[in-house]
Amino acid sequence: MDTSLIRARSRLYRNIREFFDSRGYLEVETPCLAASLIPEPTIKNFSTLYQSEYLGSREMYLVPSPEVFIKRLIARGCGNVYEICKCFRNAEQIGSLHNPEFSMLEYYTMDFDEKDSIALTQELLRETALPGCPDGLKQPFEVISMAQALNKATGLELEAIQSPKVIRQKAHELGVLDDPSVSEGWDDTFNRLFLNFVEPSLRTDVPVVLTGYPAQIECLAQNDGIVKRRWELYFGAVEIANCYLEETSPERVRESMRREFARMASERALTGEVIPDNDPEYWRIFRSFPRCSGVALGLDRLLMLQTGRQRIDDLILFGFSDIL
């Protein structure tokens, strides 16, 4: 381990805290252990057991992101907040861009829309840059909608491939799905197109923001017709941040959580994977939830890009492959 990299992380975190503190954001610290999570079928979870001689035992989960707690704080009116914390995703493949335990920065800004959150994130990258950070990372973001990027890369219209049958046929014609009659979710087929064509077509010399993710990829961002008001930030083909214009309708949150929990439970019942408890009352906090935008940014990846490294292992002390 190169000690300059340990110092780089410490310096980056200081810069981030200065950035948000000077803008009046409140730094918060939420638990790593939760009794229930927001169901996300594509994120596998770590579970552990709370054991008490008197209270009995209870399954607990390591948070895959601090969202579940931060949203409670926002509902209580805490205003603009940020958190730097550890997150845990099980079965996360160990590779140059993944470690099952990783560091995340989340920041939520009241009354912000996509344009505002993109501008803030652009300032964040520029103002927190470490000495020696590649110039490209400090450049203005190129903003492109997913529909435009898809069309540029494949010639397909997002609107025309909304049915699972049609998108599978198109993916088959483009050579990324062998059997178009296979039963797979629309989101999986879309990701075949996205990873094979769209992602490789993105510019790598400047940060790129993809806006308007398909609404059929479920998440707690607001809907806008066939897309979600969600954006993702890429640099050098590496995904660094994800942002939602947060869903504020209690009914839609309840519906989404119910659907996602059902999907997760049915998929995992077959594999025996951990099914984290769902809090059936969680949606109630959205009765007093302000309009806001929330960004989650992978700190190990940002640090990797800022220091010009190729693997997040280089930046993580005692990475998973070392401790297994």
Next chain:
Amino acid sequence: MIKAGQIDKGTALLIKGQPFICIDREFVNPGKGSAFVRLKLKSPTTGQVLAETMKSQDNAEDITVTDEDFQYQYNDGEYFHFMNTETFEDVPVPMSSFPDYQFIMKEGETFRCTVYNEEILDIQVPSKVVYLVAEAEEAIKGDTVTGATKFVTTETGLRVRVPIFIKQGEKIRVNTETKEYLERVNN
């Protein structure tokens, strides 16, 4: 059949009837999406390289390969020539399929090779190999700014950055993957 998620560097696959070896694998999880795997596959016989991104749960056709010993004879600028140590048959392997191996493999040495249909798909080079220093630069006195290193060339033509005390005719151990100097080897 194996799952795409099980494919690792070195896994041999049959794609449209042609054998390929996985030379690079990276997992990707698109935001809010299932696990995918990005593969770089190479056909050792044609040198063709394919980039494929598959869902980790997709099936792939793996092939049964055998490991056999071959003696590396020489290269003719286009092909490495290996000799099957049992049949003494000459097996050519395109040099372009293994770009830097000409600087790593010593003539006359035996290598364990991955074989499919009598063709060599992969050459297993030990991760650490001892080389003779064929040429060594004179160290520049007082040059400690660069961490007191210099370049030497091994008998196979590999250029390695080494500490300044390494002299011509000495032996050094080198990491064949990173091409980095590991230690001096005493006779």
